[in-house]
Amino acid sequence: MIDAVPLLERVLTPAVLAPLLYPGLATALVTVLLVIWLERKIAARVQMRVGPYYVAPRVHGALQLVADGMRFFFQEVIVPLTAGRGFLLAPALALAFTAAAFAVIPGGPGVVGFKTDYSLLVALAALSLTPPLVLLMGWASNNKFAVLGSAREALLTASYEPLLFMSALAAAVMYGTLDLVAAVEAQARLGVVGLALNPLAALLFFVAMMAATDRIPFDIVMGEQEIVHGPYTEYSGVAYGVVMGLDYVKLYALSLLYANLFLGGWLPFNDPLAGSLVLYVKALAVMAAAVFLRGVYGRLRLDHALDALWSKLFPLAVVSILVSALIAYYLGG
Amino acid sequence: MAIDAGSPAIRARQIGVEEGLRVVELFIGPQHPASGHMRLVVYLDGDVVVKVDPDIGWVHRTMEKLAETREYVKTIPIFERMTIIDSCNITLALVQAYEALLGVEPPPRARYLRTILCELNRIASHLYGLGIGGIFLNHSTMYMWAFGDREVFLTLAEMLTGARLTHTYVVPGGVRRDLPQGFTDAFAKAKRYMLRRLKEYDKIFLRNPVVRSRLEGVGVLERAKAKSLGVVGPNLRASGVRYDARMLGYAAYGELEFEPVVGEYGDSLERIWVRLKEIETSLDLIEQALRQLPEGPVMAERYLKMLPPALRKLVESTGRVKLPAAYVNLRPPPGEALSRAEAGRGEIVYYVVSDGTDKPYRVRVVSPSFRNAVLFMVLPVGHRFMDLPAIYASLDYFPPEADR
Numbered sequence: 001m002i003d004a005v006p007l008l009e010r011v012l013t014p015a016v017l018a019p020l021l022y023p024g025l026a027t028a029l030v031t032v033l034l035v036i037w038l039e040r041k042i043a044a045r046v047q048m049r050v051g052p053y054y055v056a057p058r059v060h061g062a063l064q065l066v067a068d069g070m071r072f073f074f075q076e077v078i079v080p081l082t083a084g085r086g087f088l089l090a091p092a093l094a095l096a097f098t099a100a101a102f103a104v105i106p107g108g109p110g111v112v113g114f115k116t117d118y119s120l121l122v123a124l125a126a127l128s129l130t131p132p133l134v135l136l137m138g139w140a141s142n143n144k145f146a147v148l149g150s151a152r153e154a155l156l157t158a159s160y161e162p163l164l165f166m167s168a169l170a171a172a173v174m175y176g177t178l179d180l181v182a183a184v185e186a187q188a189r190l191g192v193v194g195l196a197l198n199p200l201a202a203l204l205f206f207v208a209m210m211a212a213t214d215r216i217p218f219d220i221v222m223g224e225q226e227i228v229h230g231p232y233t234e235y236s237g238v239a240y241g242v243v244m245g246l247d248y249v250k251l252y253a254l255s256l257l258y259a260n261l262f263l264g265g266w267l268p269f270n271d272p273l274a275g276s277l278v279l280y281v282k283a284l285a286v287m288a289a290a291v292f293l294r295g296v297y298g299r300l301r302l303d304h305a306l307d308a309l310w311s312k313l314f315p316l317a318v319v320s321i322l323v324s325a326l327i328a329y330y331l332g333g
Numbered sequence: 334m335a336i337d338a339g340s341p342a343i344r345a346r347q348i349g350v351e352e353g354l355r356v357v358e359l360f361i362g363p364q365h366p367a368s369g370h371m372r373l374v375v376y377l378d379g380d381v382v383v384k385v386d387p388d389i390g391w392v393h394r395t396m397e398k399l400a401e402t403r404e405y406v407k408t409i410p411i412f413e414r415m416t417i418i419d420s421c422n423i424t425l426a427l428v429q430a431y432e433a434l435l436g437v438e439p440p441p442r443a444r445y446l447r448t449i450l451c452e453l454n455r456i457a458s459h460l461y462g463l464g465i466g467g468i469f470l471n472h473s474t475m476y477m478w479a480f481g482d483r484e485v486f487l488t489l490a491e492m493l494t495g496a497r498l499t500h501t502y503v504v505p506g507g508v509r510r511d512l513p514q515g516f517t518d519a520f521a522k523a524k525r526y527m528l529r530r531l532k533e534y535d536k537i538f539l540r541n542p543v544v545r546s547r548l549e550g551v552g553v554l555e556r557a558k559a560k561s562l563g564v565v566g567p568n569l570r571a572s573g574v575r576y577d578a579r580m581l582g583y584a585a586y587g588e589l590e591f592e593p594v595v596g597e598y599g600d601s602l603e604r605i606w607v608r609l610k611e612i613e614t615s616l617d618l619i620e621q622a623l624r625q626l627p628e629g630p631v632m633a634e635r636y637l638k639m640l641p642p643a644l645r646k647l648v649e650s651t652g653r654v655k656l657p658a659a660y661v662n663l664r665p666p667p668g669e670a671l672s673r674a675e676a677g678r679g680e681i682v683y684y685v686v687s688d689g690t691d692k693p694y695r696v697r698v699v700s701p702s703f704r705n706a707v708l709f710m711v712l713p714v715g716h717r718f719m720d721l722p723a724i725y726a727s728l729d730y731f732p733p734e735a736d737r
Contacts, residue, residue, distance in 0.1 A: 047477035144359055148718075216471060217543045225367035225469050225722040297543045298472035301719045302380065304546050 015103065018113025022276065023256055024102035031284070032248040033065040039291035040064075046295035072241035080142065080234050087140040091235070091242045094133040098246065101126035101253045106181050108266050108276025119180045120168055120257070127212070127253055128164075130246065131157040134221070137243065138231035149230025152302055153221045159309040160211035160218075163204055166317035170201035171261040174324040180257070184265030190331060194262035197327055201320040202262040204313060206290070209258065211309065213251040215290050217297040220305060255286040363391050367469055367722055370732040373709060380718050387709040393736040400696040405431055405663045406656075408693065410501050415700060416734040417498045419458040421450040421490075422676035423734075424503055427696070429583060430672035430685040431505045434665035437635055441585075441627040443507035448585040448622050450493055450502055451674075452615040456527070457486040458677030459567075459608040459615075462729030466605055467538060469726035470547050475538045482530050485523050492516055504656070505663065506633035511652025517623050524616045531609060539606060548602035552712035552724035555599060564708060565701045566679020567607040568728060572599030578675035589621045601727035608729065636660060662691050678702050678729055702735035 018024055037052065041060065044051030052061035079087055104119035104126075106112045116122060131153055138150025171194055172178050175186035187193055195202045211218040221230045229235075232243040259265060259282035266275030300308070359375040362368025372388040396415060400408040412427050413420040425447060432439065439447070460483040467475025487497045492513055494500035502508050538544055554564070559572035569576060570593055577593035579586045594610040596603040630637060632654045637645060639657035648654055667689040673682045679701030688694040708728055713721045 043473060047474050048481045049477060144357060148357075148359075219471065220719075223719070225471060226719055228366060295474050296537070297541065298467070298470035298475075298547060299719075300543055301547055301717060301723075303717060 014111070015113045018107065018111065019099050019103045022111065023105060023107030023280075024113070025099050027107075027280075028099070028102070028249045028252050029245075031252045031287075032245045033069065034062075034284070035248055035251070035287045035291060037062050037065050038288055039294060042288065042292050043295045046292075069241060072238050075237035075240075077237035077239050078234075082142045083234065084140040084142055086136045087234075088239060090133045090136040090140060091239055091246065094130045094137075094246055095242055095249065097126050097129040097133070098249050098253060104180070105253060105256050106184070106260060106265065106279075107256070108272050108279050109270050110272050111276055112181060115181075116179070117182075118178045120172060120178045120183070120261075123180070123253070123257060124165060124168055127250060128157075128161055130250065131161075134231050137235075141231065141234040143234050145227040145229070146231050146233045148227045149221050149223065149233070152223065152227075153231060155302065155306060156211060156218070156220060156309075159306050160208045163309055163313055163317055164208035164212060166314070167201045167205035167208060167320060168257070168261065170198060170317070170320040170324040171205070173321055174198055174201070174327050176328055180260045180265075184260055184267065187264045188267055193264035193267070198320060198324055200316060200323060202258075204317050204320055205258060205262065206286075207313060209251070209254040210290055210293070211305070212254060213247045213290070215247075215251070216294040217300045218305060219299055220302050223299070225299075251287055251290060252283065255283040255290070258286050259283045361721075367725070369725075369730070370736070373721070375713075375718070375721065377718055382713045382716055382718055382721060385709050385713050385721070387706055389703075389706055389732065389735050391736065392733045394733075396737045397696050397698060400693055402692065404661050404691050405665070405693060406504060406661055408696065409504065410499065412696075412698065413499050413501060414733075415698070415737055416458075416676070416678075416702075416731055418461050418731075419454050419677040419734075420499050421447070421454045421502055422458070422674060423681060423700075424501070425451060425584065426672045426674035426676075426681050426683045427685070427698075428503045428505055429674065430670040430683045431663075431665065433670040433672065434668055434685060434687050435505055435663060436665075437506050437633050439507045439633060440630050442511075442629045443631045443633075445585045445622050445626050446493075446508045446512060446631060447503050448589070449512075449619050450490060450500065450508075451584065452619045452622075453486050453490045453493070455677045456612050456615045457483050457490070459612050459729075460486070462608060462677070462731075463534070463538075463605065466726035466729065469722040470544055472538060472541070472544060475534070475544075478530070478534065478537070482527065485526060489516070489520060489523055492519060504654075506636045507631050507654065509654050509656075511631050512626065513652070520619060520623060524620065527612065527616060531612060534609060539602070539609070545602065547720075547723045548605065548727065549600060551601045551716060551720050552708075552727060553598060553600045554708065554712060558711070559599060562707050562711065563704055564679075565704050566675070566677075567594075567611060568604055568705055568708065569679065570594060571596035571604040571607045573597050578673050578680040581673070583674055585622055585625075586618075588625065589618055591618060601723050604727040604729075664689060664691050676701055678731060678734065679705060698737060700734045700737060702731045703737075705730060706735050 020026060041051045052064035055061055055067045056063035101123045103113040104116060104122045134153045135150045138146040174194065174197060175183045177183055214221050223230055235243050259279055263282045266279045269275040269278050357377045359377060360372060361375055362372040363370055370392040374386040374388055375382060376384040396411050399411055409424050409427065413424050416423045460479045464476045464479030467479060490500060491497050493516060494502040494510060554572045556573045559569050559574060573596060575593055575595050579591060594607050594614055596607050636657055639659050640655060644655050665687040667687055669686045671684050673680055681701055682699040684697040685693055686695040705728055712724045
């Protein structure tokens with residue numbers, strides 16, 4: 001008989017638990033439901049409406065998304081006869097890559113799945129693997145709207161990814177590390193959060209995050225009024241649930257990165273439980289800010305968005321790195 | 334599964350070549366989140382629109398033919414359904430044509446009440462267009478705000494007529510109800526509210542940098558082009574043409590001070606701006622009409638006389654017109670009449686032929702949306718694909734109105 005205890009010990013390691021439980025998939029699922037509910041409630045508040053209410057009125061319709069999720073699960077997944085290879089593989093892989101990012105993103109003091117000196121880089125790399133899969137979704141869907149959406153995704157990805165990496169690099173230069181845990185420790189040492197040190201980098205990271213997760217005003221890939229639902233047009237049932245949730249999971253991952261890099265992570269607490277909670281609340285606040293803009297803006301035009309990302313924000317990203325270098329020189333020297 | 338090269342599967346992605354351009358043919362609608370009850374066949378070269386073919390007629394309901402089979406008064410609710418969001422403006426010209434055939438004059442009070450409901454309809458219709466315009470740019474706040482505030486004017490219309498949308502308020506010879514008590518106060522409150530809201534619309538929508546970048550300089554319609562295409566309504570006025578059918582002075586417009594809102598450049602932003610300004614004008618017109626409202630009956634004496642004395646007394650005391658039974662058998666003498674009015678989306682024209690029976694021989698209607706449909710072929714060409722919804726948003730096009 002195989003002894004179960006060593007096996008369990010091997011399975012129940014932070015390296016497995018972090019991507020799966022906290023801050024990984026299980027928390028991500030709850031967060032996605034929470035954030036979509038929050039988005040709808042905030043938008044409703046701005047727009048003189050009530051928002052979701054009928055499922056569980058006592059908690060103001062907070063279970064609406066659970067009901068929607070259940071519907072997705074029991075709905076038939078329709079794969080069009082004309083769909084190509086990778087139609088269902090692409091969303092699954094995209095979700096897996098996004099989940100992989102949680103292995104290195106710290107969820108609190110000591111709550112890290114996989115310790116590495118390059119956790120920031122690994123997390124961003126894992127997240128930037130999803131756009132090619134969105135291209136695959138559009139191509140495999142074999143639908144003109146989906147293909148147009150994929151083309152938009154390709155153009156937009158090539159424009160926001162440099163910004164995302166540059167602004168992350170600005171933070172890394174500021175703290176002198178590519179490790180997120182070390183970045184938070186650096187903020188603790190300096191006694192100032194990154195947002196106050198380099199607001200420019202923080203703003204640019206936020207903008208790039210909005211573009212990366214298809215939030216309004218950068219919701220060009222979905223482009224409901226032109227291309228129905230972009231690359232996700234042909235998806236139904238649980239596959240639709242996954243592709244729709246994908247952007248929110250990504251938003252959650254990037255918000256955690258943002259909270260760690262610019263909002264001081266789990267500070268002022270160093271206790272794993274309180275620290276994790278504080279970090280989560282900070283990430284939630286970032287997400288709320290991201291989804292609130294839906295009530296303010298419309299959708300940018302594709303060429304305007306590309307123009308803004310390259311000719312206005314990219315030079316600013318270069319400036320933000322220089323600012324970081326100066327900060328590092330004065331504070332570190 | 335195997336897909337051969339000639340199958341529709343491959344063709345869906347394939348880029349064809351048409352007149353030397355690498356063109357994708359895109360069918361937008363009628364099953365599309367932002368097409369309305371119509372189909373736009375869009376030809377794209379990359380991201381640039383080469384040609385747009387508006388395929389109208391999807392909600393054609395044979396109104397003109399149906400009218401030939403109904404008694405005169407029964408045709409009014411039919412045509413009302415052309416644009417239920419603007420029903421008073423849409424049927425006013427029809428009723429005016431019938432009145433010309435019958436040789437009956439509405440009393441002054443009825444003319445003023447018609448004007449009041451028409452302007453209420455115009456505000457509600459412009460708010461509807463503004464809301465739809467907002468959601469075309471994915472600006473959900475503008476959508477919800479406009480639709481929410483439209484409710485104020487639907488409630489006022491309900492107060493006046495008893496129905497939110499399909500009022501059938503205007504009938505040959507007058508209107509069906511007198512002004513209810515408290516309407517003037519309710520309107521004064523609504524006006525104060527709306528003027529405040531218009532400033533907020535300006536902040537969140539017209540001055541919103543994202544919205545501005547989508548609308549400014551997009552789909553420019555030059556003055557001469559607008560005239561030669563026969564465009565009507567706010568779309569015409571945005572291009573700098575000072576023409577409004579209300580200037581003809583039908584209903585009570587001839588006795589009210591009124592200056593049409595005229596734009597300058599004729600881009601999408603200006604077309605939406607003209608509608609917002611027209612809401613202010615309409616509020617002002619209603620206020621004037623309420624102030625100058627003459628006393629007297631709301632129905633022509635000719636029809637009131639047909640009522641039994643008891644019923645007549647009831648009409649006088651309640652202000653609710655009971656139509657005499659003979660009313661359904663209106664028989665205008667043989668002849669023809671042409672009538673026009675300014676509806677929310679532009680000038681609407683009715684041409685009615687009577688052969689002396691109780692049913693019209695022919696009713697021909699040229700609706701404003703039908704006359705504006707040509708803009709789909711003209712404005713988006715050469716623009717980005719994403720400009721197409723912006724242009725659609727600015728046209729305030731209502732497919733059921735065009736299709737009749």
